[in-house]
Amino acid sequence: MGSSEWSHRSDSFWSNDNVAETGCLSIIVLGASGDLAKKKTFPALFHLYCQGFLPPNEVHIFGYARTKISDDELRNRIRGYLLGERSSSPSEDVSEFLKLVKYVSGSYDSAEGFQLLDKEIAMHEISKSSQEVSCRRLFYLALPPSVYPSVCRMIRKYCMNKSDLGGWTRVVVEKPFGKDLDSAELLSSQIGELFDEPQIYRIDHYLGKELVQNLLVLRFANRFFLPLWNRDNIDNVQIVFREDFGTEGRGGYFDEYGIIRDIIQNHLLQVFCLVAMEKPVSLKPEHIRDEKVKVLQSVLPIKDEEVVLGQYEGYRDDPTVPDQSNTPTFATVILRIHNERWEGVPFILKAGKALNSRKAEIRVQFKDVPGDIFKCEKQGRNEFVIRLQPSEAMYMKLTVKQPGLEMSTVQSELDLSYKQRYQGVMIPEAYERLILDTYGPCPS
Ligand SMILES: NC(=O)C1=CN([C@@H]2O[C@H](COP(=O)(O)OP(=O)(O)OC[C@H]3O[C@@H](n4cnc5c(N)ncnc54)[C@H](OP(=O)(O)O)[C@@H]3O)[C@@H](O)[C@H]2O)C=CC1
Numbered sequence: 001m002g003s004s005e006w007s008h009r010s011d012s013f014w015s016n017d018n019v020a021e022t023g024c025l026s027i028i029v030l031g032a033s034g035d036l037a038k039k040k041t042f043p044a045l046f047h048l049y050c051q052g053f054l055p056p057n058e059v060h061i062f063g064y065a066r067t068k069i070s071d072d073e074l075r076n077r078i079r080g081y082l083l084g085e086r087s088s089s090p091s092e093d094v095s096e097f098l099k100l101v102k103y104v105s106g107s108y109d110s111a112e113g114f115q116l117l118d119k120e121i122a123m124h125e126i127s128k129s130s131q132e133v134s135c136r137r138l139f140y141l142a143l144p145p146s147v148y149p150s151v152c153r154m155i156r157k158y159c160m161n162k163s164d165l166g167g168w169t170r171v172v173v174e175k176p177f178g179k180d181l182d183s184a185e186l187l188s189s190q191i192g193e194l195f196d197e198p199q200i201y202r203i204d205h206y207l208g209k210e211l212v213q214n215l216l217v218l219r220f221a222n223r224f225f226l227p228l229w230n231r232d233n234i235d236n237v238q239i240v241f242r243e244d245f246g247t248e249g250r251g252g253y254f255d256e257y258g259i260i261r262d263i264i265q266n267h268l269l270q271v272f273c274l275v276a277m278e279k280p281v282s283l284k285p286e287h288i289r290d291e292k293v294k295v296l297q298s299v300l301p302i303k304d305e306e307v308v309l310g311q312y313e314g315y316r317d318d319p320t321v322p323d324q325s326n327t328p329t330f331a332t333v334i335l336r337i338h339n340e341r342w343e344g345v346p347f348i349l350k351a352g353k354a355l356n357s358r359k360a361e362i363r364v365q366f367k368d369v370p371g372d373i374f375k376c377e378k379q380g381r382n383e384f385v386i387r388l389q390p391s392e393a394m395y396m397k398l399t400v401k402q403p404g405l406e407m408s409t410v411q412s413e414l415d416l417s418y419k420q421r422y423q424g425v426m427i428p429e430a431y432e433r434l435i436l437d438t439y440g441p442c443p444s
């Protein structure tokens, strides 16, 4: 749903099917013992709490996983991740937030666990309802995709919102969405049989990064780049993800999927689409999606000699990784787009774990200047870099390297950013529906 469609909203919050957004909100993080939950989901909920989106009199948060731990053990696991380096929230907020968090242990395919979870949610709903109000239940699947079908079946059977006064039940599913086309289609039909499309949210957190959102503005509202963004001016584009840490106990998920499905197929391809696609008819999600699909359809079959795979030494020492694992933890692939704008320009996608630095960036290298008087070597490219990790930045770089002379680099930070704002809150394309449907507009 486009942001303009929300602009008529007044003081009460409405979901996409016009259900009043009041009453209890239960957020259930399935896979709460895992890496995503501690590094991203709970910290994101904490930030929403600090910004007033999760009023303590309405909200409760449940962690659910097989690991047998107590409420306090879960709280202690996530506590250290809530305050990021740049957080200005006072530590009392952490304690208050953690009081909202409870833990339920159970398996992903048995009735008992989900019946217990339902009971806990219902108790919270009764305790928080001083008057009769509707109830909202949001299930966030911070889990490997292999368990999404059984988890969704269990939610459908045992944990749906039952309030006579309305409300809703929604599920958020993570990437990767299956393993290949067949499994993605199967997953879609399995989840589709259980929930209506407006109840399902498919998340890719790279679309929530500010500079990824700004790519559309940079490309289509900017006269500087507009005439340059093509094969006449651009030599190559590199979209790179590097991490300086390995799987660290995530073998249960990662080993079954590998780096291509973990990073390239989703995060890097989304970025690739935004860099390479044509201008959408409007900013409506379906128009953006249509342009992404077109550019993906223009990608030529990948050549074997343009793919490199690797596994870092020590990967199999992780106790959660099978001893004989052949799963790639590093991959590079060259994508070639067969269309008028990009013919002949390689898009080099690269992702790796346990490398020597942490970095995620888009590097656009321009062609050499005609009639070059500086006798630049190849390193002397004009580059436009969008850095997404570890901190976000955009800069232009012009490096001139003349034989026998020092390398001289001119690097200028750019502030080309433009924030799509809705009452002060950023609206990432992927999170727009989720945030506005679930939490309503940002309090002014
Ligand atoms: N880690 C990250 O930064 C990000 C991860 N994601 C996505 O989140 C999902 C989960 O990833 P992540 O949290 O890193 O992975 P983890 O390996 O940490 O798995 C999460 C939890 O799922 C359970 N689990 C793990 N493997 C299996 C399995 N084979 N079968 C059943 N349950 C299992 C474990 O809980 P228990 O044993 O207690 O039940 C574990 O704590 C993935 O789809 C990933 O793509 C998305 C963005 C970022």
Ligand SMILES: O=C1O[C@H](COP(=O)(O)O)[C@@H](O)[C@H](O)[C@H]1O
Residues within 6 Å of the ligand: 243, 262, 263, 360, 389
């Ligand atoms: O989706 C994932 O992303 C993280 C990296 O996210 P970032 O925002 O910190 O760059 C990665 O570690 C993980 O393997 C993957 O599942």
